[in-house]
Amino acid sequence: MKYNGLSDKEVIEKRKKYGDNGLSRKKQDTFFKMFVETLGDPIIKILLIALSIKIIFLFKDFDFYETIGIVLAIIIASFISTISEYGSEKAFERLQEESSKIRVRVIRNSKVVLVDVSDIVLDDIVLLSSGDKVPADGIILEGTISLDESSLNGEAKEVYKSSSTSNKVYRGTVVYDGEALIRVDAVGDKTFYGNLASEIQDKEPISPLKLRLTKLAKTISIFGYIFAILVALGYLFSVVFIENNFDIDKIVATISNGRVMFGHILYALTLSVTLIVVSVPEGLPMMITLVLSSNMRRMLKKNVLVRKLVGIETAGSLNILFTDKTGTLTKGKLEVIGLYLPNKVFINNVMELSSYRNYYDLVIPSLLYNNDSVYDFDNNRVIGGNITDRAIMDFIKMKKGDEYKVTDKVSFDSKNKYMISVVKGANNLRLIKGAPEVIINACNTYYDANGDKKIFKNKDEMFKKVDDYTKNGIRVLALAVSDDVLNLRSFRNVSFLGLVMIKDEVRKEAISGLEMVKAAGIQTVMVTGDNKNTASALAFELGLLSNDDDIILTSDELAKMSDKDVKKILPKLKVVARSLPHDKSRLVNVARDLDLVVGMTGDGVNDAPALKKADVGFAMGSGTEVAKEASNIVILDDNFMSIVNAILFGRTIFKSIRKFIIFQLSVNICAVMVSLIGPFIGIDQPVTVIQMLWINMVMDTLAGVAFAYEPPLIEYMNEKPKKKGEHIVNKYMFNQIIVMGLYTSLLCLLFLKLPSISNLFEQNGGHLMTAFFGLFIFCSIFNSFNARTHRINIFSNIFKNKAFLIVILFIVIIQIYLIYYGGEVFRTVGLSLYEFNMMILISMTVIPVDFFRKVLLRLRGIKGGV
Secondary structure, eight states: OOOOBBBBHHHHHHHHHHOOOOOOOOOOOHHHHHHHHHHTHHHHEEEEEHHHHHHHOOOOTTHHHHHHHHHHHHHHHHHHHHHHHHHHHHHHHHHHHHHTOOOEEEEHHHHHHHEEEOOOOOOOOOOOOOBBBHHHHHEEEEEEEEEEHHHOOOOSEEEEEEEESSSOTTTTEEEEEHHHHHEEOOOGSSSSSHHHHHHTTTTOOOOOHHHHHHHHHHHHHHHHHHHHHHHHHHHIIIIIIITTTTTTHHHHHHHHOOOHHHHHHHEEEEEHHHHHHHHHHHHHHHHHHHHHHHHHHHTTTTTTEEHHHHHHHHHHTEEEEEEESSTEEEEEEEEEEEEOOTTEEEEEEHHHHSSSSSHHHHHHHHHSSSOSOOOEEEEEEESSOOOOHHHHHHOOOEEEEESSSEEEEOOOOOOOOEEEEEEESSOEEEEEEEOOOHHHHHEEEEOOOOOOOEOOHHHHHHHHHHHHHHHHTOEEEEEEEEEESSOOOOOTOOOEEEEEEEEEEEEEEOOOOOOHHHHHTTTEEOSSSSSSSHHHHOOOOOOOOSSSTOOOEEHHHHHHOOHHHHHHHHEEEEEEEEOOOHHHHHHHHHHHTOOOOEEHHHEEEEGEEEHHHEEEEEETTTTHHHHHHHHHETTTTHHHHHHHHHHHHHHHHHHHHHHHHHHHHHHHHHHHHHHHHHGTTSOSSOHHHHHHHHHHIIIIIIIHHHHHHHOOGGGGGSSSSOOOOOOOHHHHHHHHHHHHHHHHHHHHHHHHHHHHTTTTOOSSTTTTHHHHHHHHHHHHEEEEHTTOOOOSSSTTTGGGGGGHHHHHHHHHHHHHHHHHHHHHHHHHHOOHHHHHHHHHHHTTTHHHHHHHHHHHHTTTTTTOOO
């Protein structure tokens, strides 16, 4: 053996000095740390502040049940969020472990042994052959191989390397054909692959949802504190001035009585904190967690693995999507799309070819035997050969029989640009294929579709055809044949057979997917390593280029522009050709500087930094481990339509959150107004603490489940994306929250104080307060139907959310049970059928009120929704 490789002792020394071939990965946070981080949610922060105030200042009238309610809301929301994200990360880790279990052949102690890819060390001698993934950066010592480097440069074409020419190979690339020995010169994080992997450890951008929730939290805090101060001052004004009839002596006496005044101040503080607690939508963190985690499971069934919960919602907020071409918009696999014969005949498939029998007998041996690959009929796949050979073999799907035998050959290389095989059998032939400029110029004759040899006069026309195909993103290969089998490399007496058209086919679903993304108001920019002509042709085929002012740039042109100039042309940018890895990261940064929500799709190592920097990164499931590590979402089936589904689910989630906010803030306004006005009109405790626990459960947990399963409607993809700085509560929502909040507040106060309503119920035995408890719950139930759709028909798409119907039915059953069997615990007595019906009818008035609100908005020409 020419190479002895490293000894066991040398391996240990190399590993100790230079490290092994493992890639550093950011250590996953512990469950506890992730749990603590969820407490940083803006709404949860308000709840924690309110909880602290209750514990510290309200020790005298400590409200145990309300406090427990807040604690449970915080714990449940944080726990569900943590367990969902932790579980998702664990599933992703298993996915990464499975994809990285690779064994490699190396020479050690003068023997060829198999070792794990992570056990390779510097100066190891690695054996590479067809199908192997290069395990580390290295230098070719001997042999010639063709490589797929699309994971690094995005181009789906083979690159030829040998010890005498381009001899550097990189980790993560795949050997198409040939054999070689390489000496490893970089391992682990020091490889090109590893350097990119370390770059993706950057801090992730703050999600649009978190920004919006922060704004909402600040708004709620401001209004909550203002109302809290007003209610405290109002109460003190009432007990100090109004109750003393503005008598100066009595006022001074009240203020001078420290014990009495301390009691008034403490009660005023109690009212203030109660108001703050009531005003905070404590169910919102729990609902957001529920809607994100439930949709994460639904999306997994659609081959979308969500690594970060907020990644789903962020996908729905995208303004611009930078997408890789190879393996994302195209299949990432070269395919023969047909043959072009010299007499202007186009052949689509082998069946058509067989109708030209004489020509068939010439061209099939050329395609089958001048080819290093074979077709495996047992497994329905092509084995061996370079990417071009494999595409041709997949086109003909034939077995190499005994009719011909290859006796001599010249392998393809990038210098000669041709391959020759000599076959002997039924006919002795020298079969040639290669670059059109080499083959066509060498041919003086050609075979037509009937198999007749003719003088080749129209070479210029053939070259024009080649140029036309090339401009349309098609790779062209020329075929020729000669009966001179003695002069292997001679191009004398060579006859032209035709052209083979090969293309990295566009995914059909990508075209319809891009149309949907365009309808959704999301700008798509294709970033590819292809040349400008090929990229332009592909963009036209995909429908990316549709206007005369659409812009295509090359990497060189982009590099000459300042960020300021790029920002100006970005809205019209559609394609970046000949792109380099740093172009993608730069484009993401420029778009984010414009305050756009940025998405990036990709599968290669070269995509990883941009995937990490984008607001949401989509990695293809067949892509590299580094790309998946950098992403928020992994598209397991490599289907562009799955990205569209992620966007649709993201928009649905945001709408579900907004619907829940309408519902809960409407109820909260009612609770705040009753708490604010109640003490001044003789209503000290309209609901008990136990009743409030049930009300909180209805408003928070159960309503959260109900709204979490809203259906993803395709009509959402016809809406423009929300602006990054847009408030989570829009004008339509504000209108509905205020109108319905104030109406239910007025309804509750009139229910208790207006004789014409209160006289409907028996005055003794607690019937009125039981009916009020029912009124509050049923108003919330009927208002939930109003909140879930902006349509006049409140039952629109209702059966697509079965969870909503089940939850509402459950609440109704429990509420009826509590009314009749709650007893002293819930301060309820059984209502008569008449009283129950009147309570339901009064509660139902929220439906016609919201109906007229919606109609009025439409009459005023105000279109809206969540």
